[in-house]
Amino acid sequence: xxxxxxxxxxxxxxxxxxxxxxxxxxxxxxxxxxxxxxxxxxxxxxxxxxxxxxxxxxxxxxxxxxxxxxxxxxxxxxxxxxxxxxxxxxxxxxxxxxxxxxxxxxxxxxxxxxxxxxxxxxxxxxxxxxxxxxxxxxxxxxxxxxxxxxxxxxxxxxxxxxxxxxxxxxxxxxxxxxxxxxxxxxxxxxxxxxxxxxxxxxxxxxxxxxxxxxxxxxxxxxxxxxxxxxxxxxxxxxxxxxxxxxxxxxxxxxxxxxxxxxxxxxxxxxxxxxxxxxxxxxxxxxxxxxxxxxxxxxxxxxxxxxxxxxxxxxxxxxxxxxxxxxxxxxxxxxxxxxxxxxxxxxxxxxxx
Ligand code: CO
Numbered sequence: 001x002x003x004x005x006x007x008x009x010x011x012x013x014x015x016x017x018x019x020x021x022x023x024x025x026x027x028x029x030x031x032x033x034x035x036x037x038x039x040x041x042x043x044x045x046x047x048x049x050x051x052x053x054x055x056x057x058x059x060x061x062x063x064x065x066x067x068x069x070x071x072x073x074x075x076x077x078x079x080x081x082x083x084x085x086x087x088x089x090x091x092x093x094x095x096x097x098x099x100x101x102x103x104x105x106x107x108x109x110x111x112x113x114x115x116x117x118x119x120x121x122x123x124x125x126x127x128x129x130x131x132x133x134x135x136x137x138x139x140x141x142x143x144x145x146x147x148x149x150x151x152x153x154x155x156x157x158x159x160x161x162x163x164x165x166x167x168x169x170x171x172x173x174x175x176x177x178x179x180x181x182x183x184x185x186x187x188x189x190x191x192x193x194x195x196x197x198x199x200x201x202x203x204x205x206x207x208x209x210x211x212x213x214x215x216x217x218x219x220x221x222x223x224x225x226x227x228x229x230x231x232x233x234x235x236x237x238x239x240x241x242x243x244x245x246x247x248x249x250x251x252x253x254x255x256x257x258x259x260x261x262x263x264x265x266x267x268x269x270x271x272x273x274x275x276x277x278x279x280x281x282x283x284x285x286x287x288x289x290x291x292x293x294x295x296x297x298x299x300x301x302x303x304x305x306x307x308x309x310x311x312x313x314x315x316x317x318x319x320x321x322x323x324x325x326x327x328x329x330x331x332x333x334x335x336x337x338x339x340x341x342x343x344x345x346x347x348x349x350x351x352x
Pocket of ligand 1: 177178233
């Protein structure tokens, strides 16, 4: 499968935080032939391991979950009320079509509604509509009807526009945060499959990052790694209305190496190791400007007695919205950096 086909497959999978089964199933099928062992833990993390020659263990982490919503109430007129799972900007929600995963495993459609502007006061029209005031129209006219249609409190949902290649090498789709990272891990695993490794590598596909790095925390505890590298899809903000010094990362400049975000200050040794791998392999790279966002690395590096942790990201515009965009050359260069880093261990960090 080429990179775009792989990204499309994972982007279109359902994986709202806490409901990652669909995306996990797809990743498991793809990675199983490339590793020595695959298992799923209690929190739903998928852990795929390869044995290396040495004693050192590297945890490569990407999160499977995406931001979404959960049905919190079905009213007597048949409208679904919902709450966010992960960070959303409420201004962008009304009138989007949503995909709701029912208990029966069906993906049903609905539309996010809010009071029509025609009936709002001038003041209210200027104010953003809070999510609590929005509702989902599924075509039911009563709670009984909505229930008969299969909807229940607790059903997860997301907004899912179709994946598209806007121009060659430039794609748009949902959940690039962090399916782009999942693609990087899968493709790195494939490219390393024939190579003998000096370190043990665990490809950890984590659950629940968007609600507080929940999966990565327990994954790191059981893997007990010496080193970890989290791979993210992060805030590409090279766009009108954002000053250059406020753009966390930019598209087309290669993988973004994190120096510090709100969840971790990356040890210099790790940053310099990644820079060295990039420079030795002629891979373009950029820094993710401090101190935007947080990642699984925030949970991983404080596990047990501490883990030497770093983060690299694929630049993606419009994350935490229904559709992101990314450049496939950035994705490719991130794969090269991650695979190169694995091969360069443990020497590149002066470990082992
Ligand atoms: Co993320």
